[in-house]
Amino acid sequence: MKKQFREALPLLFLVSFITLTFFSTYGQGSFKLSDYKNPDYTYRLLDFNFGLNGNNFVLNENLNSTSDNKTSQSALNANLNPRYTAKKNTKAYQGFQQASIGVEPSWWRSERKYESPSNEILRKSGSLLFGFDVYSSNRFYNPRLQFIEVRLQFKSDNQLSGMSDDLNPKNYPFNYKSTSNSYKFDIAIPLMVGKGRIEEVQDARLAVYILEDLEKSGDLAKKPDANEILEVAKFITKIKNQRHFDHRLRLISEITAVDSLLDAIGLKGKSGASYFTLLNDNWSYSNGPIREAGKRFSIGLVPSIRHYSFNNQHYYNDSVANQSQLLNYKNEYDQTQNHTGIQLLADYRIEKPVNLYWQNSSTVSAGYRLISENLTYRIIDNEVLVQDIDRKNLNGSLHLYASNTIGYYPNSRTSLLLNAYASFIHRYYKIPEDNNSSYSYLPSDFNAGIGFSVNYYVSPQLRFSANLGSNASILTEKSKAEGAVVERDLQKNYIATNLSAGFIYSIF
Numbered sequence: 001m002k003k004q005f006r007e008a009l010p011l012l013f014l015v016s017f018i019t020l021t022f023f024s025t026y027g028q029g030s031f032k033l034s035d036y037k038n039p040d041y042t043y044r045l046l047d048f049n050f051g052l053n054g055n056n057f058v059l060n061e062n063l064n065s066t067s068d069n070k071t072s073q074s075a076l077n078a079n080l081n082p083r084y085t086a087k088k089n090t091k092a093y094q095g096f097q098q099a100s101i102g103v104e105p106s107w108w109r110s111e112r113k114y115e116s117p118s119n120e121i122l123r124k125s126g127s128l129l130f131g132f133d134v135y136s137s138n139r140f141y142n143p144r145l146q147f148i149e150v151r152l153q154f155k156s157d158n159q160l161s162g163m164s165d166d167l168n169p170k171n172y173p174f175n176y177k178s179t180s181n182s183y184k185f186d187i188a189i190p191l192m193v194g195k196g197r198i199e200e201v202q203d204a205r206l207a208v209y210i211l212e213d214l215e216k217s218g219d220l221a222k223k224p225d226a227n228e229i230l231e232v233a234k235f236i237t238k239i240k241n242q243r244h245f246d247h248r249l250r251l252i253s254e255i256t257a258v259d260s261l262l263d264a265i266g267l268k269g270k271s272g273a274s275y276f277t278l279l280n281d282n283w284s285y286s287n288g289p290i291r292e293a294g295k296r297f298s299i300g301l302v303p304s305i306r307h308y309s310f311n312n313q314h315y316y317n318d319s320v321a322n323q324s325q326l327l328n329y330k331n332e333y334d335q336t337q338n339h340t341g342i343q344l345l346a347d348y349r350i351e352k353p354v355n356l357y358w359q360n361s362s363t364v365s366a367g368y369r370l371i372s373e374n375l376t377y378r379i380i381d382n383e384v385l386v387q388d389i390d391r392k393n394l395n396g397s398l399h400l401y402a403s404n405t406i407g408y409y410p411n412s413r414t415s416l417l418l419n420a421y422a423s424f425i426h427r428y429y430k431i432p433e434d435n436n437s438s439y440s441y442l443p444s445d446f447n448a449g450i451g452f453s454v455n456y457y458v459s460p461q462l463r464f465s466a467n468l469g470s471n472a473s474i475l476t477e478k479s480k481a482e483g484a485v486v487e488r489d490l491q492k493n494y495i496a497t498n499l500s501a502g503f504i505y506s507i508f
Helices: 002-021 202-216 226-240 247-264 273-285
Strands: 041-063 067-089 093-114 119-141 146-168 174-188 191-200 292-319 326-353 358-381 384-411 414-432 438-457 462-481 488-507
Touching: 041 226, 146 292, 191 326, 202 226, 202 273, 226 247, 247 273, 292 358
Parallel strands: none
Antiparallel strands: 041 067, 041 488, 067 093, 093 119, 119 146, 146 174, 146 191, 174 292, 191 292, 292 326, 326 358, 358 384, 384 414, 414 438, 438 462, 462 488
8 A cells, every 4th residue: 555655646746736836826917807706696507418329339250261250239328417506605605506317228239149159149238227416515604704514415326227148059057137226325414614715707707708899899988997897797697697487588688787787887888789799699608607716625524324235136047957948047136235434524626717718726635534334245046045144344545636627718608628637545444254353455546537528508508518538547455364364465457538428408
């Protein structure tokens, strides 16, 4: 573990250094997005995230021109995720609540044919995942920006899956069908204290876009100063977060209100076609994505509960010797895990809008967790109970994490994000054995990665998103025997890359 820790520290320190210092000396001119402080507001949003992904491949293998093997595979998966979001911001309170439901079906089919010896395998499988997530963050502030924070994190998943095999000719015993069902939920209630505040500043960005375009077109009476930009931004925040259920009436009301404000503070010049078209275009397409400014440190305790259950069944048929009759039976595996834990957690976060086009976001965290685990599992082999285990463990883990994200916003409808992170986790398990001996299990996991994402606002309601990521991991496992258990020393290295794309539709 010491060796892996020494290997992990340089990268962790590097990411932490970038996290805390990158862009720290750059300015934003006479007006800074970081100067903006939100007025009191309440916000509600319902959106839908849906996507579809499919793949197919065919492989032909020829060995010494004597055999010809063919493999084909096709897969399709989809997702539908309605999500409800609520925000509230006052001088004494910052609140964020989100609830989402996830439905993810997937299908997979593969066929493999061998010419010599003649053999054919056809496999079909499918799964259906139901998920439900709830997150709530509530920070209560005093005038010195010190706060008490109470959060709720709840996540629940239920997955059903099945697989069928068809083998020709059949070899007995033959596993012709498998089914599984898993269910888990996690509950955590972080209780934190800290200092600092992070504010959303995208409304100040919208105010700058509006006033810059109107000034270029000659539709402003004068060039606005920093105080006037801040006044327009605060007014935008107030009217944007009012409730409207008719999108057309909402747009009319909001554009009329902004026009009245510009006239009242002496910025409105002529009001021809360019004035209203530029105002409408910016209002409809320049109000996202979210930008933030500020820094915040917090420390506290995180009690948690986790439940996980899994059931897997394999169905077989077997031939009776010298007869054509088939016997059917199944093997079954049941597992249940219950965790209760407590974690000491410290977290530091910085959000710095460098200017209208660049953003730097950084996070550093560290924590130590203790978990009491109760594990039970049961194995049935050919309809006979062969193992029934009930085990209790006390586990500990130390984690360090640092990340830095550079955001580029070239225009009002596009954002590009580049993220780098590094993490180190060391766990300790004290596991009892059936003969009252025990052994210590010491896995360590160092992980680092980089990711790139693009978001494009097709319309005020529809957004396209694409993500490309790659990460590398070093996992070590060491066990120290205190009884008859054999010592173990294992290291695994892997690199993974993923690509995803989809659309998000928002209902206001």
